[in-house]
Amino acid sequence: MRMLAAPFRGLFACAVFLLSGGLCAAQEIIETFGSENARQTVLLRSTTDIAVFGPVVEAFLKSRPDIRLRFEQWGSNDLYELTRTECHDGATGADIVVSSAVHQMVRLVNEACAAPYRSRLTGQLPDALSWRDELWGITREPAVIVYNRDLVPPGDVPRTRFDLLDLLRPFDTPYAGRIATYDIEESGLGYLFAFADAQEASTFGALQESFGRSRTVSTCCSAEIIQGVAEGRYLMAYNVLGSYAQDFQQRDERIGIVLPSDYTLVLSRALMIPKQAKNKLPAKEFLDFLLSPEGTFELQKALLISPLLETEEGTEGEGLSPTALRPIDLSPSLMVALDAMTRDAFLRRWRTTFPAP
Template sequence: MIRAVFIALLLLAAPARAQELVRDFGPGSATETLRLRSTTDIAVLGPVVEAFLAAHPGLRVAYEQWGSNAMYGLQAADCAAGRAGADLVISSAVHQMVDLVNEGCARPYRSALTAALPDALSWRDELWGVTREPAVMVYNRDLVAPAQVPRSRFDLLDLLRPTESPFRGRVATYDIERSGLGFLFAFADSTEATTFGGLMESFGRSGAIATCCSAEIIDGVAEGRFFVAYNVLGSYALARARHDDRLGVVAPQDYTLVLSRAAMIPRAAGQPRAAAQFVDFLLSEEGRRALEAALLIVRLEGGDGAPIELPQASETLQRPIALSPALLIVLDAHKQALFRARWRDAFPATPDAVP
């Protein structure tokens, strides 16, 4: 009952309930259509879809891009109604995906490639981690002096501590009320970081901004409305930094959360075979190369590649977010209420941006 009420609240919070963007890939003459719902920007995952279709000429993909909370609510509703909606779902809000699997909303599939995944990236042959994306800090190179660039959460605290800090009102992060991914990252921090309480207090005292989504936050940093952004999904930040010299991207040296977007074939999928083929492609060598080119796989072991700033390869402490029933605690109604109340104390108002 508590879960049903929570899903209903999510649906009410997003009354439009429409996908953000849609795009069809592949020939109109294709004999099969795979309906893909994902929180991943079409511009980011699109080249990977095209690489998959190159080997499947009789298939087309109808891609729907959704916000995580709205997609979670829709998938739960489809599941409860036994309704065929998406054939494959890929979400960055992996705690929501674990819940859908736990509620019997997924169709099992097993292949040599899914079986080869480590336990942390596979659950019950129904959920698979297909990317590797760090949570990073992003800063404006023109506005933040090299000596001030935060390399850890402790550094960020130091920047916000002075009463007259120039960083007041110029630090941004996800609004956990609107972003399932933002909630997941913040909750993971609360269990990992001794700095979490201090960060919440500093965010509140310094007027930090909680806002909607990756693109909005990164745009704000590039344009100088924000000096630093905290806990941003690294794949999007690095994709922008490739073409925008104003942006610097840092993997925090105290620890770096690493997310693997979760893929699931819904129980009522109309094209489960095509969905399974796409899952296997994402896990294949060719698919991994395509994901790495799209910066949906980011390596934190140093060397050439994505322009991410690391302290030293040997010192990057990675904290992968495992796909497991332990994530269900993130959706516990009581814990969510307490966590959201703590968040609202730090962010009593969430203006879109500072002037």
């Protein structure tokens, strides 16, 4: 059974938390899965949309009638700050944390906020998807360019970042003010993708300058950006998560998707079991389920293990060279993105491209 909590409940909890001196950050959505008669209630906090990840949770609970799961959907920055505060205060919070802002998750593990676990399934993960037996990559999702099929001529569809630069170069480009990307101050994922671009590509400086000159829009949230492209408010969007784009595309044929052939970033959302979790056993069972053949199948159905990365006939990823894929590894190197001086300098440069209104 699925129950959607009333919106005011999250706001009330936030108010109580603030009055008690804690960090106040409201959940976006709360939903409960499983039987009301279950003996255990497990708390999952995630940046993944409940509409996307919910069916995976339901599949896990099918054979576990004794478990009820409360799913809180959070923005990445708020989830990181709350998890970090609870860790440092020794407070009990979530049993499972899943975030797309994997650099933040690596830092939480580095600050001794995670419980260790090793099983046959976690041991089979490659090193790039497992760190210190405390953090695990559970999805495979590309960062893509999304465009409106009805409004963007086929010859204008950019297949590389160089193509995108060419579109933005003319003084009278029709794409001025009509391209969107994440606001990297609001979105931990957006910051991660932009920082990875800066490390990966010689085109980043030129692309950032072109974004500024062509009045590219920085805004929040995958769903909002993709909806804006479908409706024609934007003609294209850069560095959008391919899982959300493909889910939207299945319902709206106006959405086109490109995996840039110069390189395509690939994200694996990271799962952590906080060291203060009350229900570590079901949290470990959930992790093993996600890594099992059954869980992998459910993640594939949810598009969180993206068919866009396949090269079989009929997929959008056809023809993309494996050497063009740039997985974002779970490793200490990600913490460079959170170094205070590095982050401040990076955001200052970003603000020159996207000044506050």
